[in-house]
Amino acid sequence: MPEKRMAELIDIINRTSYEYYVLDMPTITDQEYDDYYMELLRLEEKYPELKRVDSPTNRVGGDALTKFEKVIHQTPMLSFDDIFNEDEIRAFDERIRKSINNPEYTLEPKMDGLSGSLIYEKGVLVRAATRGDGVTGEDITINVKTIRTVPLRLTREIDIEVRGEIYMSYDSFNKANKEREKNNQPLFANPRNAAAGSVRQLDSKITAKRNLDFMAYFIPNPEDYGIKYQSDSLEFLHELGFKTNYNLNKVASSVEEINAYIADLGEKRESLPFAIDGVVLKVNSLADEAKLGFTSRVPRWGIAYKFPAVEVLTTLHEIKCTVGRTGKITPNAIFSPVHVDGSLVAKATLHNEDYIKDKDIRVGDVIVIRKAGDVIPEVKEVKFERRSEDVLPYIMITKCPICGTELIKKDAHHFCPNEVCPAREAEKLIHFASRDAMNIDGFGDAICEDFYNMGYLNDVTDFYHLKEHKEELMTLEGFGEKSINNLLESIENSKHNSLERLLFGLGIRHVGAKKAKLLAKRYKDLDTLAKASFEDLADIADIGDIIALSIVDFFNKEENKIIIEKLREYGLNFAYINDDYHEIEDFVGKTFVLTGALETITRDEAGLLIENAGGKVSSSVSAKTYAVIVGDSPGSKYTKALSLNIPIWSEKDFLEKINK
Numbered sequence: 001m002p003e004k005r006m007a008e009l010i011d012i013i014n015r016t017s018y019e020y021y022v023l024d025m026p027t028i029t030d031q032e033y034d035d036y037y038m039e040l041l042r043l044e045e046k047y048p049e050l051k052r053v054d055s056p057t058n059r060v061g062g063d064a065l066t067k068f069e070k071v072i073h074q075t076p077m078l079s080f081d082d083i084f085n086e087d088e089i090r091a092f093d094e095r096i097r098k099s100i101n102n103p104e105y106t107l108e109p110k111m112d113g114l115s116g117s118l119i120y121e122k123g124v125l126v127r128a129a130t131r132g133d134g135v136t137g138e139d140i141t142i143n144v145k146t147i148r149t150v151p152l153r154l155t156r157e158i159d160i161e162v163r164g165e166i167y168m169s170y171d172s173f174n175k176a177n178k179e180r181e182k183n184n185q186p187l188f189a190n191p192r193n194a195a196a197g198s199v200r201q202l203d204s205k206i207t208a209k210r211n212l213d214f215m216a217y218f219i220p221n222p223e224d225y226g227i228k229y230q231s232d233s234l235e236f237l238h239e240l241g242f243k244t245n246y247n248l249n250k251v252a253s254s255v256e257e258i259n260a261y262i263a264d265l266g267e268k269r270e271s272l273p274f275a276i277d278g279v280v281l282k283v284n285s286l287a288d289e290a291k292l293g294f295t296s297r298v299p300r301w302g303i304a305y306k307f308p309a310v311e312v313l314t315t316l317h318e319i320k321c322t323v324g325r326t327g328k329i330t331p332n333a334i335f336s337p338v339h340v341d342g343s344l345v346a347k348a349t350l351h352n353e354d355y356i357k358d359k360d361i362r363v364g365d366v367i368v369i370r371k372a373g374d375v376i377p378e379v380k381e382v383k384f385e386r387r388s389e390d391v392l393p394y395i396m397i398t399k400c401p402i403c404g405t406e407l408i409k410k411d412a413h414h415f416c417p418n419e420v421c422p423a424r425e426a427e428k429l430i431h432f433a434s435r436d437a438m439n440i441d442g443f444g445d446a447i448c449e450d451f452y453n454m455g456y457l458n459d460v461t462d463f464y465h466l467k468e469h470k471e472e473l474m475t476l477e478g479f480g481e482k483s484i485n486n487l488l489e490s491i492e493n494s495k496h497n498s499l500e501r502l503l504f505g506l507g508i509r510h511v512g513a514k515k516a517k518l519l520a521k522r523y524k525d526l527d528t529l530a531k532a533s534f535e536d537l538a539d540i541a542d543i544g545d546i547i548a549l550s551i552v553d554f555f556n557k558e559e560n561k562i563i564i565e566k567l568r569e570y571g572l573n574f575a576y577i578n579d580d581y582h583e584i585e586d587f588v589g590k591t592f593v594l595t596g597a598l599e600t601i602t603r604d605e606a607g608l609l610i611e612n613a614g615g616k617v618s619s620s621v622s623a624k625t626y627a628v629i630v631g632d633s634p635g636s637k638y639t640k641a642l643s644l645n646i647p648i649w650s651e652k653d654f655l656e657k658i659n660k
């Protein structure tokens with residue numbers, strides 16, 4: 001009876017892994033666990049038709065996806081307003097007391113990860129989604145199944161949605177970064193970024209290796225289970241088999257208790273195995289919650305208190321100037337590495353000479369490094385009382401640290417005017433390979449610089465020539481066949497990128513990722529853009545004279561023409577790949593004319609919407625025109641349309657049809 005044995009094995013494995021991962025209390029040895037697991041795996045291989053959706057063997061991930069499907073949340077996934085000090089806590093409590101007598105609050109650690117929604121049907125996990133914009137999220141079920149602390153089957157056969165935080169423990173974060181360091185990949189800045197990056201992997205096998213965790217804290221419809229208090233929701237989640245912060249969550253009924261809890265948790269914070277960034281306060285009684293309701297954005301019955309920015313002292317060893325892609329010089333503070341708010345930090349930008357002078361930052365000073373959550377670490381101030389007598393004011397460099405050219409000053413910044421300064425060249429390579437540009441995995445700062453210095457990469461076209469040096473590269477210290485193969489594969493993949501990535505990667509001045517997308521959508525391929533006139537470009541809303549000039553200049557330069565021809569020879573895609581294309585019946589194969597000023601969107605945007613829906617835009621009205629979309633003060637196209645009896649659509653008509 002394989003079915004019966006398989007059910008037994010699933011029960012044993014799910015129970016023991018619950019004991020191990022959720023309760024942190026293993027009851028069997030690793031060897032025993034592995035034996036059960038292998039037995040189940042073999043049975044599933046032999047009887048694939050009997051494999052169950054809640055089988056723990058699903059936790060290894062599955063086939064890679066090409067994209068995440070969108071899902072609409074059954075109840076919107078809101079978040080709370082943030083507050084930062086005791087006064088705001090008191091104000092929150094006073095506000096609640098205006099409508100509720102003697103309110104009670106649950107106090108819960110504010111987990112620093114990303115929120116996720118899990119849907120169970122008859123106790124079986126059927127869907128997991130990211131928060132997204134709160135209304136629509138992404139389906140990450142296959143990835144979430146790899147998270148050991150997410151039960152694949154609950155202790156009860158109920159339909160329920162559970163929300164909580166997907167996060168990465170410090171342990172797993174450190175391991176992931178060690179691995180990345182070994183593979184020359186850019187390190188994760190903090191556990192939250194690591195968790196977000198891992199759960200949004202199209203290849204769930206990668207997610208499975210990252211050891212994510214899930215902390216449950218919320219049931220959107222608790223009344224369906226007879227629950228009357230948030231504290232009971234937390235209890236219920238625990239009973240269902242979820243990991244909850246049951247030893248840290250608390251109920252309180254006064255501001256004093258809340259403050260004491262915050263102080264206490266602040267002290268425990270350093271020793272917790274995961275990152276938290278504050279305390280979440282929720283009115284405990286669900287009847288009270290219902291009474292308080294929501295503002296247009298957030299629940300009135302809860303709030304998120306955020307811990308203050310963390311400040312740490314360290315010693316400034318060096319002010320090191322780096323040269324950017326445009327030749328801009330940036331002074332950086334290099335100091336003894338310190339842990340600040342969950343990340344290890346050893347350097348911070350000092351922006352420019354004035355910034356250093358204003359704060360009077362000197363090498364040898366004891367400095368205060370400050371960081372809060374997402375915020376990039378900064379040198380907050382100098383501890384002047386700890387300055388020794390022999391430290392000297394900083395004198396800004398006058399020559400490029402890389403090529404020795406005399407620097408020039410423009411406004412607050414110094415620049416290296418040497419167009420072929422090697423630093424600028426290496427920065428161009430780093431930029432080209434970066435995530436928002438060509439996204440060539442594995443080519444972070446260090447490797448681009450090394451390959452540049454060794455002569456393998458002189459300009460961006462050399463990425464596509466690297467495979468000719470494969471044998472040589474494999475002999476370099478720190479590389480093997482596998483890592484070189486991975487690099488070459490990422491390079492090969494980047495050839496198929498849509499135009500906007502290439503455009504951004506080429507590093508045209510003033511053309512950031514957003515503008516690149518706009519241009520790619522409008523011109524459709526690189527050659528058409530390269531031929532566009534200044535007037536044509538400057539005419540586009542959001543482009544303007546400065547950017548238009550920079551684009552025209554770029555494509556006129558002989559060295560850029562050579563680069564583009566080489567990239568063409570290497571087989572790079574030069575076309576815009578439209579991922580917004582979604583046919584709408586009213587538009588497919590039909591021709592539209594736009595006239596007059598539209599109110600809520602520009603004519604260009606409307607044109608794009610029409611094309612994305614499968615239609616065409618023409619500049620003149622003829623018998624073939626399907627409809628004319630008319631804004632304010634329309635021109636002769638409007639009268640012509642009337643005379644030809646062509647349907648006239650208002651902006652509202654148009655938007656209604658296009659939104660269908």
Ligand code: IVH
Nearest residue numbers: 078079080108109110111115217218280304
């Ligand atoms: S309850 C209506 N409980 O912090 C909000 N959220 O602003 C329901 N978070 O986006 C969420 N720990 O990602 C809740 N114990 C906790 C939390 C928590 C962290 C996150 C969550 C949410 C934000 C709250």
